[in-house]
Amino acid sequence: MSTENGISRRAALVKLGVLLNGIVGVALAVPIVRYLLSPVTRERRFGYESWLSLGGLEQFPAGQTRLATYKNPVANAWDGETGDIACWVRNVDDQTFQVFAINCAHLGCPVRWFPQSSLFMCPCHGGAYYQDGSRASGPPERGLFQYHYKIEDGKLLIKAGEMPTPGQPVANKAGGKTTCA
Amino acid sequence: MRVIQKLGDWFDLRLQLETPIRETLEHPVPRDTASWFYVFGSAALTCFMFQIVTGIMLALIYVPSAGEAWNSLQTLNHGIALGWFIRALHGWGSNFMVAIVLIHMVQVFLFGAYKFPRELTWIVGVLLLLVTLGMAFTGQVLRFDQDAYWGLGIGASIASRVPVIGPWAVNLMLGGPIIAGATLSRFFALHVFVIPGLLIAFVGVHLLLVLKLGIIELCISNRHHEPKKRVAWRRSRKKPEVVAAFELRS
Numbered sequence: 001m002s003t004e005n006g007i008s009r010r011a012a013l014v015k016l017g018v019l020l021n022g023i024v025g026v027a028l029a030v031p032i033v034r035y036l037l038s039p040v041t042r043e044r045r046f047g048y049e050s051w052l053s054l055g056g057l058e059q060f061p062a063g064q065t066r067l068a069t070y071k072n073p074v075a076n077a078w079d080g081e082t083g084d085i086a087c088w089v090r091n092v093d094d095q096t097f098q099v100f101a102i103n104c105a106h107l108g109c110p111v112r113w114f115p116q117s118s119l120f121m122c123p124c125h126g127g128a129y130y131q132d133g134s135r136a137s138g139p140p141e142r143g144l145f146q147y148h149y150k151i152e153d154g155k156l157l158i159k160a161g162e163m164p165t166p167g168q169p170v171a172n173k174a175g176g177k178t179t180c181a
Numbered sequence: 182m183r184v185i186q187k188l189g190d191w192f193d194l195r196l197q198l199e200t201p202i203r204e205t206l207e208h209p210v211p212r213d214t215a216s217w218f219y220v221f222g223s224a225a226l227t228c229f230m231f232q233i234v235t236g237i238m239l240a241l242i243y244v245p246s247a248g249e250a251w252n253s254l255q256t257l258n259h260g261i262a263l264g265w266f267i268r269a270l271h272g273w274g275s276n277f278m279v280a281i282v283l284i285h286m287v288q289v290f291l292f293g294a295y296k297f298p299r300e301l302t303w304i305v306g307v308l309l310l311l312v313t314l315g316m317a318f319t320g321q322v323l324r325f326d327q328d329a330y331w332g333l334g335i336g337a338s339i340a341s342r343v344p345v346i347g348p349w350a351v352n353l354m355l356g357g358p359i360i361a362g363a364t365l366s367r368f369f370a371l372h373v374f375v376i377p378g379l380l381i382a383f384v385g386v387h388l389l390l391v392l393k394l395g396i397i398e399l400c401i402s403n404r405h406h407e408p409k410k411r412v413a414w415r416r417s418r419k420k421p422e423v424v425a426a427f428e429l430r431s
Contacts, residue, residue, distance in 0.1 A: 039352040039363070048358035072359050079361040080248030082330065108334030124335070162358035163334070167341030167348050 048074050048161040054099070057154050060091040065113045065131065068099075073161045085163075087147065088113055088120070089156065090131065097156065100133050101145035101164045108165065111144065120144060141166075211398040218292070218399065221285035222391070226384065228278035232316075233377070235271040243323070245369035247362035250325040275317050282313050294397045302390040305383050312380045319372035325365050333360045 034041070054068040068089045075083040088111070090098040100120070102110045109124035119136060120129040127138035134143040145164035150157050193199045242261055244253040257264040286306065289295055295303035318336070322329045337360070340350040356363030 037353070039355070039357050040349045072361065074358050076247075076362040078246045078248045080246075082247050082325075082359070082361045082364075085359065103334060103338075106338070108338040109331050124331075163337060163351070163355070163360065165338050165341030165348070165351050167343070167351070 049159050050161055051150070051157045051159055052161075054087070054089060054156045054158060057091075057094075057151065057156055060089045060097070060156065062091050062094045065090040065115070067113070068156075070158070070160065085160070086110070087158070087160070088144075090133075097149050097151075098133060099147040099149050099156075099158045101147065103145065103164055105135070105140040105142045105144060105164075105166060106138070108163070205392060208392065208395075210396055213399040214396055216399050218288055219396065221281055221288050225278065225281045225285050226388075228274060228281055229380065229384065232271060232274050232278060235267055235274060236373075238267050239271055240373065245323065245365060247325060247365045250323065250365060254324060271320075275320055279313060279317050282310055286310060292397060292399075298394055299390070299397075302387060302394065305387045305390065309380070309383045309387060312376050312383060315376050316372065316380065319368045319376060322365070322368040323372060330360055333364060 050073045052070045052073060054070055059068070060066050066089050067086055069084050069086050072079075072083050072085050086102045088100040088102065090100070092098060100111075104111050104122040104124065104127045106122065106125055106127045109122050109127075111120040111122045111127070111129065113120055118131045120131075120133070122128070122138065122140075125139050127140040128136040129140075129144050130136050132143075133146060135141075147158040147160050149159075239257070242253060242257045242264065244250060254268070257268055259265075289303065289306065318332075322333060333355070337351045337355055340354050341347040343350050352358065354364075355361075356367045
């Protein structure tokens, strides 16, 4: 059943079948890929970050660094304790504050504040930071991540909602402003 | 007995599997491969089957929810008869599987068994190593304890350093902006559906290649002590560099 083109009826129908199945495949793949990418694409539209209260200023005495916890703004009911995120609050002089992410700038392990030596130290690979969050020693190539903060009605608010990682958070590029500098 | 035979015949008339199974079981191998050096591939497969069985048993109790995972493991440890034992089998079994897969790889490498015509067997074996490590990482995440949480933080920090797409890769890996419920759910899906599927597929190809291509002879020179035999063995080798190496030695 060859035609003048040298293509048999059977081969032509197979090609048509492959084409139609390909169209169906793409039609299915588009929603699947969009579904899979939703943690990335959803964020670009709404942003993960928002202003969150860490509580009254009286919890953070001047000249001291204290641990604080906030409920992450993007949370599910089944998150359990993982919905609570810790951070370090340093009250410099009652006017100026610094709020550091708990995550080490190397690989995200939880840094701990040692008032005895005025250092933040990381348990994983020995990263150390001075009290102002700048890098003291170890593998981190930068200081601790800092949240933007503001004071309203005697409460300390920070802009947070995304785990800070050494690669710059996506929100920073979208907002044009570094959230976690 | 005759009933079983008849039943077997009834099935085999339709399945026609008797011949291929017998050929597989009786396929010839080099005589000197009756050696302990050859057990590691089968041992890795045994570990994998063991992990499937114990894993299914754990899945009967485990709750893949960030808020409940740890509590369900407490129930498993203390509230279910021998739950702690099955959990320990799965946990230690994963360590054994990684170790045996690595030993298997070293053995294959040292024997030169990755060479023609078995390159694809080696390549699929590398993929099997990667998915085995993937199983180990996703599996320890399912405990969702401190180790799992900060281990994910390390994974996210490493992913974020990928050029250009790093920050997106973090959100994709965590299923959101932070390590939370969505993270555990997707690691559960990876550990229980995606990676085991890949593992079974790769094991199938790996085994098929082993059966099609056969296994290599044990090539340890000092096993051939007797001089006459050694000469005969030397002459049987075509490659001049092998002969040269032996002239240097003797």
